[in-house]
Amino acid sequence: MRRLLSGIAVAALLGSLTACGGGDDAGSDGPITLRMTTWSANPAHVQLFDAIAAEYKATHPDVTVKFDALPIDNYTTTVTTQIAGGNAPDIAWILEGSAPDFVASGALEPLDDSIENVADLAPAATALWKQDGKLMAYPFSTSPFGVFVNTDLLKKAGVTLPAEWTWENVITAAGTVAAKTGKQGLVIRDFDYKDWTNLATVFRGWDAEAWTADGKTCGFDQQPMIDAMTFLHKAIFTGKALPAPGVAADFFAGESAMTIAQISRTSLLKEGGFGWTLVPLPAGPAGEYSVIGQGGLGVLKKGKHAAAAAEFVTFFTSPANSAKLAQFFPPPRQSQLDAATLAKANPLLKPDQLQNVVIDGIADGVVKPSHTGSAELNQAVRAGLDPLWKPGADIPGVLKGVCTAINPLLAK
Incomplete structure (x- = not known):
């Protein structure tokens, strides 16, 4: 089933499923259970989601919200399979890669009337989620990628954090740490030679683009991408700065010097485990840049x-809950996009880290x-x-x- 769905355009599948109409709350009596699919089973995320749902239930005793965490590797195909099987979730966490399919399919209810103070949402954050001027999904997470660095591991290898934060210097440092410690150098988290979209955190430094x-x-066949992939290939197989195919390493368990996340x-960083810092993506030949998930x-x-479900979304996305979610998921609300506000929800991160990676990253990122x-x-x-x-x-x-x-697919 997974291979079958991988060969089907999600938009076409979703479009064919919307013709039969949607759920109907009218006339229903008694308690109801709303199901929201997510891709994160991180205990801290789950705890926060459950707390918001519990607060909602206090004023809506007949509504129970359950969060269904699905593996990220096949998250979208699992959700579309559920829809095809008549088991559609009430609310879905939609990844940016499949946003065009979901937004264009007609599978989603417009949310303009469900979002409190919709004018506060940053236009850049909502652009991917609109159709014909209507907000089809709420971008509750607009999160730039940065580089987490294990400063203890660098120190053990006799390496200092490069003052000139460029890809050349970062890969040199990562390769040195790997050679001297037996640990890995740099891990592009969630890539694992499968999810190529995470390589955008590297190739955008060459101003390369997939399309x-x-x-x-x-x-992919243009010179910026050739240069970026040549650099990455050399870093993997010559510099040994990244784990080779088939090699797993978890930065948050102390198994690598750096990770892009x-x-x-x-x-996932428990205080006292090891020294660490968070810095922006390194500058590439095309200069400084930022990539957003x-x-x-x-x-x-x-x-x-x-x-x-729309009523719960109103509550879940309120300014108060948006501030709580900001602990993990940078909000689209312009009034909350400042380092001081984000620092209150992110005690492990310093204001300058939030400014340099998150605030500046959202302003300039793709x-x-x-x-x-x-x-x-x-x-x-x-x-x-x-x-x-x-x-x-x-x-x-x-x-x-x-x-x-892919040219025939891009031409569709």
């Missing part, structure tokens, strides 16, 4: 309780690659890149092959 802004022209991961909250028309037909497209890119992950790969040839594979 043009209009989504019609492949960028978002502040939602900060809760987003999560949108959407109400499914096919859910059993669409109206009740969202990870997204496109309609994301499931089929991402599978094609992943398969096309597979020959790249071995020594001696023909990098330009591999990248040309990626474009050959």
Whole structure:
């Protein structure tokens, strides 16, 4: 089933499912249970979600909210499978990569009337989630990527944090730590030679792009991407600065010197475990840059309780709860996007870290690659890149092959 759905455009699947109509709260009596799918089973995230749901239940005793954490590797295909099987969630956490499919499909209820003070939402944060001027999902997380650094491990290897924070210097430092400590150097979290979209945190430093802004022209065979992937390939197989294919390393367990991740991961750092800091992505040949990951909250028309779900979303996204969620998920509310406000919800992070990585990153960043037909497209890119992950790969040839594979999909 997973392989089948990977070959289907999610937009087409969702579009075919909306024709039958959605859930109906009218006339229902007694308690109801709302189900919201998420991709995070992080205990700290779950605890916060449960606390918000419990507060809601105090004033809505007939409504119980349950959070269904699904593995991120096949999150979107699992959600679409549930919809196809008549088991649609009431609310879904939508990843930025599949946002164009969900937004365009007609599967979501417009949320403009469900969001308190919608004018406070930053236009840059909502752009991906709008259709015909309507807000189809609430971008409750607009989170730039940064680099977490294990300063104790660097010190053990006799390495200092490069004053000139560039990719060349970072990879040199990461390779040295790996060689001297037996640990890994830099981990691009959640990449694992599978989710290629996380490589945008690297290749955007070369001003490379997977495809043009209009989504019609492949960028993998262009010189910026060739240069970026050549650099990355050398870092993996020559410099040994990144884990090789098949090698797992968890920065938060002290197994690598650095990792590229978002502040939602900060809760994994237990105080006293090891010294660490958080810094922006390194500058590339094209200069400084930032890459943003987003999560949108959407109400499914096919859910059993669409109206009740929209009411809970009103509560979940209120300014008060937005401030609580800011502990892990930088909010889209402009009134809350300042270091002092975010610092209150993020005691493990310093105001200057929040300013440099989050505030400045949101102001200047670009969202990870997204496109309609994301499931089929991402599978094609992943398969096309597979020959790249071995020594001696023909990098330009591999990248040309990626474009050959996805050009028909981009043309749809």
